[in-house]
Amino acid sequence: MPLPGVSLGCDYNPEQWSPDVWREDAALMRQAGVGLVAVNIFGWSNLEPSPGRYRFDDLDQVVELMHANGIKINLGTGTSSPPPWLTTLHPEMLPVAADGTTRYPGGRQGFCPSSPVYRERALALVEKVADRYGKHPAIALWHVSNEIGCHNALCYCETSTEAFREWLRARYHKIETLNEAWGTSFWSQRYGAWDEIRTPRLTLSFRNPGQLIDFQRFSSDNLLDHYRAEAAILRRHSDVPVTTNFMVTAHIRNQDYWTWAPEMDVVANDHYLDNRLGEPAAELSFAADLTRGLAGGRPWMLMEQSTGAVNWQPHNLTKAPGEMIRNSLTHVARGADSICFFQWRASAQGAEKFHSALLPHAGTDSTGFREVLKLSETLQRIGEVAGTEVESDVALLFSWESWWAAEGEARPSQAVTYLDQVHGAHRALREQGVTVDVIAPGTDLSRYKLVVVPCLYLISDADAQLITDYVAAGGRLVVTFFSGIVDERDRVRLGGYPGAFRDVLGVRSEEFAPLKPGTTVTLSNGQSATLWTERLQATTATTIATYDDGPMAGLPAITRNQHGAGTAWYIATNADMSDLLKEAAEVSGRQTDKNVEIVRRSGGGRSYLFVINHSTDPVEFPATGHDLVTGQPVTGALRVEGGGVAVVREEAS
Structure with missing residues (x-):
């Protein structure tokens, strides 16, 4: 980490203010x-006001001012938005949307990620910044660009088309292999040469799903390649850590x-x-x-x-x-x-x-x-x-590739969205007081007592086998509907759903039966469910709940299967998972109100209990130690007022 302890930091944009304000700001900081300020995030037009003419006077003053006040710097490379002179000289570097229209300057990230002009000019700026400040003692962290791909991750211009083709050549080597991967026999889409392939702009009908997911992969890889290029320059000039800011949020997925x-x-x-x-x-x-x-x-x-x-x-x-x-x-x-x-x-x-x-x-x-x-x-x-590190023995599998594929243009129900299902599973565990590690498919699962797989539509055979082996060795698994359906090519696994997980779950589904939004079905366990049902049969599994009504009345909705030494549950509809997850995670009872978060961090012989009370009522939780927030001892029970927080250094038992 750039600073010791739990540091407080911020973005600072001094180019918006006068030097008098800079001095006031440093004192107030x-x-x-x-302890840490990110500067030069959007500094390109200030540092290079015209082609090849660099001006560092203002940034020099800000760096020295922060240094004099004992404030460390997270120094941006300044490449996140090109200056107007660059797009005026090279309008061909502007991004093109899926409808084929060009997006113009005036906002931010107004460039095609595949543009060689952008790459050349951006790396030239990084070279100058790194050379000038690479050894400065105030620099604690390097910040490549900013929120990379927030607005321009997907560009459909001719330059991107050429770059996409090169990426595809490297991935598939032969055009016949690409045709097989994309299933181009459908709708007479078979390609005879690489130069016939374009970026997947909007069409009159649905686009090819294989092409769409590969374009997402290409776009992510393309942006990452530019990050690597900037980072390589920084590391030549400096031994300070290098990063960029991810956007792990509900509305960014590229x-x-x-x-x-x-x-x-x-x-x-x-x-x-x-x-x-x-x-x-x-x-x-x-x-x-x-x-x-x-x-x-x-x-x-x-x-x-x-x-x-x-x-x-x-x-x-x-x-x-x-x-x-x-x-x-x-x-x-x-x-x-x-x-x-x-x-x-x-x-x-x-x-x-x-x-x-x-x-x-x-x-x-x-x-x-x-x-x-x-x-x-x-x-x-x-x-x-x-x-210290967070304690958790429950894992939830999450995949950006599955997110892209599960929300394709032609799918069983537009009402079913990947992130809603993932959030629902995580929320149900959080409300039980269970801390969850969110991990990638293919991760070693052996240390977890429970693995939850929500709506994992796309998964490779190898990653699915790891999950099956985990259960056979004694693990506990919960899988929700629309999981295991396709492989990494977005090709349906034949023989019945849920595809890759049929054997471990002990079920076989013949047909999806999505529900219209607003439609509710009743389950035999007293719950109601929405969005999804399916024509499911239990092969080796035990039925836990059936549909009382709806298109699949009488058929299994929730099942449990013994597989090897472990247990696997399947939830074939959109129902409340709280009780099932409580059973699967072996939670003896809700630790506190669902609006109260209980998390532990530990390491080096220390253990810290975090209690964050989002409710308006006070809560009590068993604890003994010292509350770092209030400075008060805690003996037996911790009381946290409504809206309050506590961090208890726990005494060793």
């Missing part, structure tokens, strides 16, 4: 306990971060509370667990979050008193050792002028700034937690 994470010296994520969701705090917990999975279970950093409202949702809600601190400690509880914000000072102009900041438009005499000071004090109090 010191007062607020800010990078397969399982392939990106090994390239990061530190895994970092941006996360903003999404008030378009039914339970934003539950999604925050999932995102934090997934980021920890990307970090291999090790500590990670939260590169961006907001103190209050954002500017890009339809309704930009502010945070209630204490909510920002609860959000921050949820990230810490789930593995973050650095808590950073966008941004330090709220902008007076530009598209993000109504985005909240550590220092709001109202200034220091504000509720928001006082809460920042309180958070800073809290992070300092719990600093000894840094370096």
Whole structure:
């Protein structure tokens, strides 16, 4: 990690302000306990105001000012948005959308990721920045670009078409192999030469699913290749860690971060509370667990979050008193050792002028700034937690490739979305007080007592076999509907659903029977279910619940199967999983209210209990030790007021 303890940091955009404000900001940052600032994130047009003419005077002053105030720097390469002069000289580098229309400058990330012009000019800038600041003692972290692929991950221009073809050649080698992988015998799509292949722009009908998923893979790999190119330059000039900020959130899906994470010296994520969701705090917990999975279970950093409202949702809600601190400690509880914000000072102009900041438009005499000071004090109090790891013996499998494929254009039900099913499974475990490791298919499962597989539509035979072997060796498995259906080519496994998991689950389904939105069926266990049913038969499994009504009345809806030394459950409909997961995870009872998070971090002989109370009522939890937040001893029982947080250094039993 770039700093010891649990550090507080932020983005800082000094190019928006005068030098007098810089000096004021540095003093206020010191007062607020800010230890790390990200600068030069959008600095390209300031550093290179015209082609080949570089100007570092302002950035030099800011770097020295931060250094003089004891504030470390997360230095951006400045390549996230090209300056207007570059796209004016080279309009061919502008991105093209799926409908074939060009997107013009005026926003951010206005470039084609495959553009050789962009690559050449961006790497030239990185060379200059790295050469100038690579040995500066204030630099604690390198920040490649910013939120890579947030807006321009998928480009359909002619340059991208050529790059896509080259990627396909490297993947398949022979055009016949590609035809087989994409199933091009369908609809007379068979290719005779590589130059017949294009990016999958919008068509009059459905597009080829194999082509679509390969285009997603190509686009993720293409952006990663550029990250590697920038990182290589930085590492030639500096031994400071290099990273970029992921976007593990509910609304960004274009990078397969399982392939990106090994390239990061530190895994970092941006996360903003999404008030378009039914339970934003539950999604925050999932995102934090997934980021920890990307970090291999090790500590990670939260590169961006907001103190209050954002500017890009339809309704930009502010945070209630204490909510920002609860959000921050949820990230810490789930593995973050650095808590950073966008941004330090709220902008007076530009598209993000109504985005909240550590220092709001109202200034220091504000509720928001006082809460920042309180958070800073809290992070300092719990600093000894840094370096410990989250305890979990339950895993949930998550796949970006399955997300892409499961939400293809022609699927059984448009109402079934991958992330909703994943969130539902994670939320049910969270409400039982179970901490979950979110991991990739293919990960070693041997240490987990339960593995949950929600809606894993696409999975390779090898990864499916690892799951089957895990159960045979004594593991517990819960699989939900629309899982195991296709292989990595998006080719259906014949012989009945759920394909790759038929044997381990002891079931066979002949036919999907999705329900219309708003339709409910009743199960024999008293539950109701929505969205999905299927014509299922139990081969070796025991039926736990059947459909009482609906198109599949009398048929199994939930089953349990003994496979080898282990047990596997199948949920063939969209029903409440809480009781089943409680049984499968062997949870004796809900540890506390469902709106209260209980997480432990441990390491080096230390154990820390996090209790985050999102409810309005006080809760009690058995604990003995010392509450780092209040500084008070805890003997036998911990009381956390409504909206409060506690971090208890537990005494050894």
